[in-house]
Amino acid sequence: MTVSIRLCRVAFAMICAAQAEASCFNLSGGKYGVDPLLLKAIAWQESDFRSITHPANRNGSVDIGWMGINTGWLPTLSRWGITRERLLSDACLNVQTGAWVLQQCMKAHGATWKAVGCYNARSAVKQQRYVGLIWQKWQRLQRGERGDIADTSPEVRANSVDTAWRAGTGG
Incomplete structure (x- = not known):
């Protein structure tokens, strides 16, 4: 009996954590x-x-946590007390930081797929490859294929930048 109660508590904690992480995407996206x-x-x-x-990139930098925040951003992020350790230990902070990094790319390239490529790489070839990977996953999420993490509310979906992203690729 005690073991089953403990298992229920663990399962409940995991469900609560997953819901908290999902709300991090919504809050960061909105912000x-x-x-x-x-x-x-x-x-x-x-x-x-x-x-x-992640293992070191060719330039010696490392990508950290859920959003793969590149260590090249750490000097800038340190102004706000964001460290490698915090990015690894706080998934919500990592998602928020990733949203901020993507916003920096959007400021430079607009709400286009070029901004998504900028998030990952400087090389046009690497950007195009990355955009293709993200586009596929984004489409799958829109269809609800990863229900474990795709619980964004209908209101947020309705306000998404779908049209702007498609316009940026001509697709």
């Missing part, structure tokens, strides 16, 4: 003017929704 499903697509691609550190 920075980014479609929450797009943020989820990026997190899915970057880490499969895990707090991990």
Whole structure:
């Protein structure tokens, strides 16, 4: 009996954590003017929704956490007390930071797929490859294929920047 009660408590805690993480996408998207499903697509691609550190990139930088925040951003982020450790230990902070980074790219390139490519790479070839991966995941999320993480409310979906993103690719 005690074991089953503990298992129920663990399962309940996991469900609450998953709901909290989902709301992080909605809040971060709203704060920075980014479609929450797009943020989820990026997190899915970057880490499969895990707090991990990726192996070093060719330039020696490292990508951190759910959103794959590149260590090149750490000097700027340190102004707000954001560290590598915090990005790894706080998934919501990581998602919010990813939304901010994407917003920086959107300021430079508009609400286009070029901004999504900018999030990941400087090279046009790498940007195009990344955009293709994100586009596929974003489409799957819109169809509800990852129901475990795609619980964005209908209101948020209705206010998404779908039209702007498509316009940016000619698609």
